[in-house]
Amino acid sequence: MLEIVKGILRGERRSLAKAISVIDNDEPDSQTIIREIFDKTGNARTVGFTGSGGAGKSSLIGKLVPRFHDKGYKVAILAVDPTSPVTGGAILGDRVRMQDSIDDERVFMRSIASRGAVGGISKSLRNIIRILDAAGYNLILVESVGAGQLEVEISKIVNLTVVVFMPNTGDNLQAIKAGLTEIGDIYIVNKGDLEGSNTLFNSILDLIGNCDKKTPVLKVSAKTGKGTKELALTIDGILKTERSGYKEKQRKMLESELKSMTLDILEQRALRRLNSDEKYYFFVTELLKKRIDPYQAAEALALSILDGSEGRS
Amino acid sequence: MLEIVKGILRGERRSLAKAISVIDNDEPDSQTIIREIFDKTGNARTVGFTGSGGAGKSSLIGKLVPRFHDKGYKVAILAVDPTSPVTGGAILGDRVRMQDSIDDERVFMRSIASRGAVGGISKSLRNIIRILDAAGYNLILVESVGAGQLEVEISKIVNLTVVVFMPNTGDNLQAIKAGLTEIGDIYIVNKGDLEGSNTLFNSILDLIGNCDKKTPVLKVSAKTGKGTKELALTIDGILKTERSGYKEKQRKMLESELKSMTLDILEQRALRRLNSDEKYYFFVTELLKKRIDPYQAAEALALSILDGSEGRS
Numbered sequence: 001m002l003e004i005v006k007g008i009l010r011g012e013r014r015s016l017a018k019a020i021s022v023i024d025n026d027e028p029d030s031q032t033i034i035r036e037i038f039d040k041t042g043n044a045r046t047v048g049f050t051g052s053g054g055a056g057k058s059s060l061i062g063k064l065v066p067r068f069h070d071k072g073y074k075v076a077i078l079a080v081d082p083t084s085p086v087t088g089g090a091i092l093g094d095r096v097r098m099q100d101s102i103d104d105e106r107v108f109m110r111s112i113a114s115r116g117a118v119g120g121i122s123k124s125l126r127n128i129i130r131i132l133d134a135a136g137y138n139l140i141l142v143e144s145v146g147a148g149q150l151e152v153e154i155s156k157i158v159n160l161t162v163v164v165f166m167p168n169t170g171d172n173l174q175a176i177k178a179g180l181t182e183i184g185d186i187y188i189v190n191k192g193d194l195e196g197s198n199t200l201f202n203s204i205l206d207l208i209g210n211c212d213k214k215t216p217v218l219k220v221s222a223k224t225g226k227g228t229k230e231l232a233l234t235i236d237g238i239l240k241t242e243r244s245g246y247k248e249k250q251r252k253m254l255e256s257e258l259k260s261m262t263l264d265i266l267e268q269r270a271l272r273r274l275n276s277d278e279k280y281y282f283f284v285t286e287l288l289k290k291r292i293d294p295y296q297a298a299e300a301l302a303l304s305i306l307d308g309s310e311g312r313s
Numbered sequence: 314m315l316e317i318v319k320g321i322l323r324g325e326r327r328s329l330a331k332a333i334s335v336i337d338n339d340e341p342d343s344q345t346i347i348r349e350i351f352d353k354t355g356n357a358r359t360v361g362f363t364g365s366g367g368a369g370k371s372s373l374i375g376k377l378v379p380r381f382h383d384k385g386y387k388v389a390i391l392a393v394d395p396t397s398p399v400t401g402g403a404i405l406g407d408r409v410r411m412q413d414s415i416d417d418e419r420v421f422m423r424s425i426a427s428r429g430a431v432g433g434i435s436k437s438l439r440n441i442i443r444i445l446d447a448a449g450y451n452l453i454l455v456e457s458v459g460a461g462q463l464e465v466e467i468s469k470i471v472n473l474t475v476v477v478f479m480p481n482t483g484d485n486l487q488a489i490k491a492g493l494t495e496i497g498d499i500y501i502v503n504k505g506d507l508e509g510s511n512t513l514f515n516s517i518l519d520l521i522g523n524c525d526k527k528t529p530v531l532k533v534s535a536k537t538g539k540g541t542k543e544l545a546l547t548i549d550g551i552l553k554t555e556r557s558g559y560k561e562k563q564r565k566m567l568e569s570e571l572k573s574m575t576l577d578i579l580e581q582r583a584l585r586r587l588n589s590d591e592k593y594y595f596f597v598t599e600l601l602k603k604r605i606d607p608y609q610a611a612e613a614l615a616l617s618i619l620d621g622s623e624g625r626s
Contacts, residue, residue, distance in 0.1 A: 260608055
């Protein structure tokens with residue numbers, strides 16, 4: 001067994017930090033690590049927190065952590081930073097606020113980059129959760145910013161998604177319409193004392209009312225802590241009642257993970273073959289000369305990669 | 314030859330509209346249409362316009378169109394609407410403003426949906442451009458909203474990208490940092506008379522100065538038309554001088570298109586095989602029982618799809 005794997009299973013922070021970097025950078029050791037810890041996983045529950053920047057997600061998480069400790073959870077926090085699809089550089093990166101608000105040695109905290117590629121984050125996030133799971137963390141909070149494809153992907157990986165809104169920000173209603181109401185299992189109006197919070201609260205109720213789900217909508221104040229006890233209770237309650245349907249959901253998640261990993265491997269092999277296949281360069285020249293069209297060329301190349309096996313199976 | 318193809322080549326609007334729908338919905342006729350028009354393409358040049366909502370892209374395009382007509386271009390406009398990744402419903406959709414500002418029968422205008430899937434828009438956009446190209450439009454303007462992965466994808470498809478900023482909007486500098494300065498070939502400060510336009514202008518110069526590119530930065534007013542003549546001249550100039558490097562760029566674009574189409578076909582076939590493969594369901598059960606890990610399972614499935622051809626090629 002790898003030294004790092006022993007460290008993970010003992011819950012050593014240095015091993016955890018290193019293993020997460022290995023996964024996040026998709027280094028070759030990722031496979032070995034996951035292979036060796038996989039049968040020690042399955043105890044952790046995961047909660048996603050999303051909402052626009054400045055909605056107060058980090059402070060809210062800071063207030064929730066002690067309450068989860070009281071309920072006996074061992075908590076880890078993963079913050080997913082959106083990065084520019086071109087530069088790969090983090091826009092936010094500044095996690096100091098959260099570090100400050102959670103002054104508790106028991107909590108493991110880590111930022112991971114999303115690197116623009118949505119598929120990439122799904123794979124590494126699943127495996128990083130496994131590492132924390134194997135290390136004994138049984139409640140993993142995943143924070144991300146926004147309402148895009150990334151948040152939809154994360155909502156498919158975690159057991160439960162909390163969407164955090166703040167009153168009086170112009171983009172709120174647009175964000176609600178843009179799909180956030182379909183990924184959330186719980187909706188939060190943070191800064192619930194501010195003017196406008198009732199309007200926002202009612203807009204959310206109206207919108208999710210149409211979806212015919214019994215989704216909790218709560219007003220909290222991450223600043224004063226008001227409402228956070230109820231929120232922690234609600235999350236804990238859902239995680240616990242969910243255990244009945246958990247097996248089926250787990251199977252669905254594994255099915256979709258297995259599909260996307262298989263397609264990833266196929267894509268890597270296909271690209272390797274294409275780049276070394278003179279047929280590929282020949283077809284590009286034929287395309288430039290308009291002697292073949294893109295559909296014909298792609299069809300022929302795909303068949304050549306599958307190596308005629310299409311007809312046999 | 315299909316009736317619709319004859320219509321496209323004659324430049325009939327009804328055929329064009331129908332063909333674009335066929336492509337946009339990825340109907341089976343797409344292949345036949347592209348196959349039959351492919352050797353009539355290659356004359357159109359394409360310009361992307363991006364920037365946040367409200368930056369005045371539509372009005373700007375409205376002011377540019379008559380100037381492009383004066384230079385002998387036949388202009389078509391494609392507006393890419395971002396849609397929610399979950400609902401598929403368009404957030405914007407309201408193209409009335411642009412329709413109003415371009416009261417010219419010669420211009421062909423059309424909205425297409427992005428459907429959240431970035432790869433999807435690339436494929437349909439390339440083929441819709443081909444249809445307009447075959448119909449005789451030799452300048453195609455592609456408008457999109459934002460600074461995300463979608464705009465990066467579009468910038469790879471068009472010959473030249475114009476990024477439109479507006480002074481005094483909070484997100485401007487963040488958008489600049491988020492990668493817009495790397496996709497633009499021309500930067501526009503719209504509403505150049507407003508206070509704050511100089512600050513914005515200088516910030517853009519500073520940021521792209523670091524990139525060591527000779528990228529034009531222009532102040533215009535889409536409202537009064539001020540500066541739009543110079544902008545049209547700049548675009549025309551770049552499109553014309555670019556012709557020297559055009560062949561090489563065209564080859565690169567075709568290479569990447571061919572790769573992604575080949576991978577698409579492989580993925581479709583692979584998914585079809587997976588769904589009907591009992592090995593796949595067996596592996597999911599084994600994963601749930603932790604008797605195999607995700608890497609092993611995916612590796613085995615990928616190999617089974619490639620049907621052992623891996624060893625022979």
